Amino acid sequence: MVRIAVSGSNGRMGQAIIEVIEQSDEVELGVKIDQDNNLIDYLDKFDVLIDFTCPVATLGYLAICAKAGKKMVIGTTGFNDNELNQLTALARNTPIMFAPNMSVGVNLSLKLLEMAAKVVGEESDIEIIETHHRFKVDAPSGTALKMGEVIADTLGRDLKTCAVYGREGIEQVRDKNTIGFSTIRGGDVVGEHTVSFFMQGERVEITHKASSRMTFALGALRAAIWLDKAPSNKGCIYSMKDVLEIT
Known part of the structure; x- marks a missing residue:
């Protein structure tokens, strides 16, 4: 025991x-x-x-x-x-x-993100959106950062240099090699993460939502x-x- x-x-x-x-x-x-x-x-x-x-x-x-x-x-x-x-x-x-997230579903999602990055990462604009309850103090969430790290590592990029946290003040077209992060805080949301791979004519999204x-x-x-x-x-x-x- x-x-x-x-x-x-x-x-x-x-x-x-x-x-x-x-x-x-x-x-x-x-x-x-x-x-x-x-x-x-x-x-x-x-x-x-x-x-x-x-x-x-x-x-x-x-x-x-x-x-x-x-x-x-x-x-x-x-x-x-x-x-x-x-x-x-x-x-x-x-x-x-x-681990920043011990949910079985989130860790399965990390593997799916690695697979997606290998297949479509170089041709995609990649954006990560995370939502949590109003009391969460760190942003982006540790899970969102881990998702970005998995994608960046798969693509041979350094997340510290390719991450973009919000776009206020950026007056230029989107750099295709960046990984964008958006943070939402409100209510009692336990945790939601969506990673979007935007390609010409289509979009792949991998989402995990925790309800408890x-x-x-x-x-x-x-x-x-x-x-x-x-x-x-x-x-x-x-x-x-x-x-x-x-x-």
Whole structure:
């Protein structure tokens, strides 16, 4: 039986993760971590920590887990380059599973995007539109950025140089080598992503819509169970492709 710790246990994602843990026969809830308690006091209560908080909190939890040799599933988004470097450095001491989106459907969509980019990417104007609830603080979403990264890597481009975030002030025709991002925030939308490949006379769209946070929670639980059994290779950062065996 895998013992799971959940950080941010009072948040929307934390509550969803706790719910799926309580419904599972494969895991048990080891400890809930929130602002009123400290992870370091409960290291003997869990095998894997699931974390969907914020970059600063995640890095703090990872530092504790790395020192104690505890595995960690990270679904936090919004890391800047410096924070990602810190995450990579800390992960040298313990294996982690790190993904901006743990939905099975989203990760299937990433594979479909890779296929689409190979077939029509060079002939297409590529645009990514993402919509989330009004409380989401990072934009574009981590999932949208991951989608752009998959497409850019497939096409041999660097997303940092080819991404366009909004077009205000750009007074020239669209550069075909760019990947556009548009962000919408409002209401209680859990998460929607559409990638469009615009070609002459036709358009291919790949869309994923999440109607419940439970899809992310179920993916995170699946990842935690998988990670618990995975080799404890220090410095190994796994992805949902590893969990789902997507090649």
